[in-house]
Amino acid sequence: MSAWESGPPRSTINPVSEIANLSEKNIGAQIHLKTTLGEEIKGELFAYDSSTQCIVIEEKPDGKKPGGVRLLKASFVKEVVEVEARAAGVEYDMTLPPVDPARCQAREAAAIKTAEEEAKKIGIGVSDHAQEIFDALSKTLPCRWADKSIIVMDEVKIDEPYTPECCKGSKDTSLSRVRKVLEGERARLAK
Numbered sequence: 001m002s003a004w005e006s007g008p009p010r011s012t013i014n015p016v017s018e019i020a021n022l023s024e025k026n027i028g029a030q031i032h033l034k035t036t037l038g039e040e041i042k043g044e045l046f047a048y049d050s051s052t053q054c055i056v057i058e059e060k061p062d063g064k065k066p067g068g069v070r071l072l073k074a075s076f077v078k079e080v081v082e083v084e085a086r087a088a089g090v091e092y093d094m095t096l097p098p099v100d101p102a103r104c105q106a107r108e109a110a111a112i113k114t115a116e117e118e119a120k121k122i123g124i125g126v127s128d129h130a131q132e133i134f135d136a137l138s139k140t141l142p143c144r145w146a147d148k149s150i151i152v153m154d155e156v157k158i159d160e161p162y163t164p165e166c167c168k169g170s171k172d173t174s175l176s177r178v179r180k181v182l183e184g185e186r187a188r189l190a191k
Contacts, residue, residue: 028092030084031057035076043070045083069096120144129189133162136185141178152178162186 032042043059046069053074061067086092121138123131123145134150137143144151150158156169156178164183169175 026083026085027094028086028090030082030086032081032083033077034079034081035072036078037076038078040081041070041072043067123148123150130160130162132189133158133182133185136189137178137181140181158182 026045027047029045030043031045032040034040041057041059043057045055046058047056048054055072055074055077057070057072059065059067059070121134121143123134126134126145126148130148130150134143134145137150137152141152142154146157148160150162152158153174155171155174156167158178159166159168162182163186164179167175167179167182169178
């Protein structure tokens with residue numbers, strides 16, 4: 001049974017105002033909602049903060065993904081699909097689930113590594129056009145920056161103004177391949 005069963009039909013209820021109706025009596029309720037990003041979240045309502053308009057949902061592991069705690073702004077809730085109130089007279093266990101420090105450190109390390117790899121793809125002191133060429137080339141070939149030069153496959157160097165004629169390399173097969181890809185990408189970017 002929904003905690004908000006009385007009132008207007010669900011289709012006319014604003015999710016933000018529906019979530020604003022939460023109170024301490026709803027803590028522990030089973031909640032199913034959809035976010036503005038299309039994600040569906042199911043779990044127990046752990047907390048609601050009316051001053052920040054945030055809700056905390058404790059998700060249980062389901063075999064496909066691990067459980068955890070989700071903090072959401074009410075404005076990111078597109079639809080409250082279902083709310084099943086906890087049984088009357090039953091106290092809710094407010095104990096936080098355990099946090100696995102090793103898992104947190106692994107996620108942090110992976111995020112840092114990803115951010116560092118992405119940062120390496122940004123040329124320092126290069127034009128927008130040079131960055132566009134680098135981005136286009138790096139979709140199909142391994143590339144890195146060396147000052148204002150693009151190094152492709154660790155075999156070909158492309159200097160400014162980043163034309164096929166500016167390619168230098170010792171291996172003819174790599175050089176001709178990079179020149180051909182560069183020529184195609186420059187033509188595509190010119191459109």
